Amino acid sequence: MTLSWVQIFRLGLVQACLGAIVVLMTSTLNRLMVVELALPVVLPGFLVALHYGVQITRPNWGHLADQGGNRTRWIIAGMALLALGGLGAAAAIPLLESHFGLGLALSLLAYAVIGLGVGASGTSLLALLATATAEHRRPAAATITWLMMIAGIALTAITAGKFLDPYSHARLMVIVAIICTGAVALTILAVWGIERRVVIRPAPPPVRFRDGMRDIWADTRARNFTFFVFLSMTAYFMQELILEPYAGLVFNYTPGQSTQMSGAQNGGVFLGMVLVGVAASGLRLGSLRAWVVAGCIGSAVMLVAIAGASLWVLPLVPLVVALGFFNGMFAVAAIGSMMQLAGEGQDKREGTRVGLWGASQAIAAGFGGLTGAALVDLARSLLPVADAFGAVFLFQATIFIASAALAARIMSPRPRALMVPGE
Template identity: 25%
Template sequence: MKIGSFHIGSSFVDLLTSGVLNRILISDLNIWAAPVALLSALRYLLAPLSIWAGYRSDTRPIFGFHRLPYIWGGRIPMVLSLPLLPIITVMLAANPRSILAWSLAVFSFLIYGVGTLLSGSTFLALVRDSAPPEKRGQAMSIVQTFLVISFPIAGVVYGLMMPVYDPATFWQIVLFGMGIATMAFFFSLLGEEQRHGTIVADAPSEQLPFRTLLREMWGDRRTRLFFLFLALGATSAFAQDAVLEPFGGDVFGLSVGETTRFNAYWGTGVVLSLIGTVIYTRNRQAHEQTGTTMIGLILTSIPLALLGVIAITEAEAMLIPVLFAFGLGFGIYTVGAVSLLMAMTSDHRAGAYLGLWTVAQLLFRGLGIFLGGLIRDLGLITTGSLNIAYGLVFFLEAIGLAICVILVYKVDVPGFARQTRTSVPSASFAAAAE
């Protein structure tokens, strides 16, 4: 639980860049969604850095520490990039086409993204190192639960602090978020790694050349289908990430504070369904979770389709219940997908497979975020209607997740698990994070 408090800081800084800023730029300053979404997607498009950082932390200790230097080497630049956000909003409010403002925005998000990727995988490795093998699943579950719970809390706090956009108040919540994050990081990491600790490789075969491993993995049809499932699922599930809060402002005229609480509504649903699904499926093996994943996909796609209806009909009374339902479905989908991801990992190629699945999720999550903004803008240009533009994003997400149901059914996860003799715990919260 101590090391899990790290994610309290993660949620408070992440929401500033992925939620509050997007709403201000798109809805309050009337800037096109596509460039704003591309800013949010930058860190995910740099996802291969996470594999490199994890490899370096395994093999290149700094001052006798394997993990902590890489974690702090990422988190410190992340936090220090945040004061640029209120400066950027003021500059873009004065001139939305300011090259200097957009250059600062790209610089800020690149620093933030690189910091996230350098520290994210190495932090998860630290969590893994801190627990005995039989308890690593439980340790990861506790740590990631902190992240899932902290996001709704951060959304409520920021919403109360800035119910309506104001540059001075935005400065205050940025400084507040930086303070919370710094304290959480220090508390969680203090004493969590011993100097000159030894990292034991679980899979000597990981030392094979990366291209050889990649060809070997990619030659399996099940690997290709599962990669496609993860990629399409990440694209479809996160396409609304940059436009959900602007949707509340543009279609219903809601304030910044009200739209920031969207994260609390669907985040609460995620927490409840995560816990409930893990308890209900606790006796299942990881490779037996295909049905859970399919149910989660369906229960996530239906609320997204309903959001499309809400956007077109302006049925505001349905908005909060549907956001909560979206969270419920997403939590079930997460538990199922994480279990399958574990089952689709060979014992002797664990690092390579997990790296491949991480890249699939992060790269295509970033692509989805960008596409969500682009589709919104193209829809607005084509139809002249914000309602239809946002509805189009939600409808396409629902279709993508429905296709994922077919893909995951065709993968044959049990066959892969039997062939590779993978033995892993059942459902975990692990993928609720990034």
């Protein structure tokens, strides 16, 4: 049997737990370092980049899960690593204030462990979903799990923010400890017994990691999809560090207004994900390839409009919401395609495949964000502010168009599950 809707929702709780811990590291601790501790912005930026960089180990974690045939233990072990890293990162905050060298060393170690935990738990979870989800349910499964991750991020940020005031280092440690402990406990409850109740492909014959990766890389579809993931996710994350500064410098948005704009953008992402989940799985409308291509092209069109918004006197917020909508459409369809392609692999190494694509995504996330920021700095030295940001948005739109073209060429026009009557 395959995963039921209830079991898919249970696995989505793991994604919510991942988001809950990671948002503390990338948002709350980032703010504490810059504002309360008055440290350079580059420090938390480097630490966040470090946690992305460490996720290059995702193929190794996927390989281990494939070889062992027990992905549940790696999901739980990864969450435990993530919680340990989260506690270490929080403990480093008071040390950064009193003993900077020791605090920095602990921060580096903690963020590396966070990256390892995300890689181990997230890769094994996606591999389990890829092997045990019915093909026609994969778009909805991708939508459900990612929406639950967004929910975990939002709920944690709101709740932790309320309890952090008035701020103290001790209060921070208590809150982080509660969230991390709760995330591990909820993960255990969420995944316990699921893997034993669904039909999973037998574990592949033992093989060295290097040999397994070589075999997967020799698969043209897997290799091309890796390139697509890197290219599209580079475009996806390129605006991450520059959209709010653009709103402030060009449209004179206050910090509160730009933050609200960012929230509205996430609302658009939510709607785009829901649309694909309902249309592709519930109504069987369109292929995942069609949704990916439409999301990429729509994102490119919105970026062109955002680039010229000041010149054409267009309202920024509706354009940003629309960008989020197409981003969400593309992202969840791409994740569904990843699950589809991993499940179709004849080598029975879904975890290693998912790990390879997860590593590509993580590298693209760090590369895209930093590249967008660097290009804006370079362009501002040569062009007026509005034109500098606009040039980078246009470059980002070009990458999205290239991603759409690549997706149209390498993805199947219609998943098999949508062609088999009665499935």
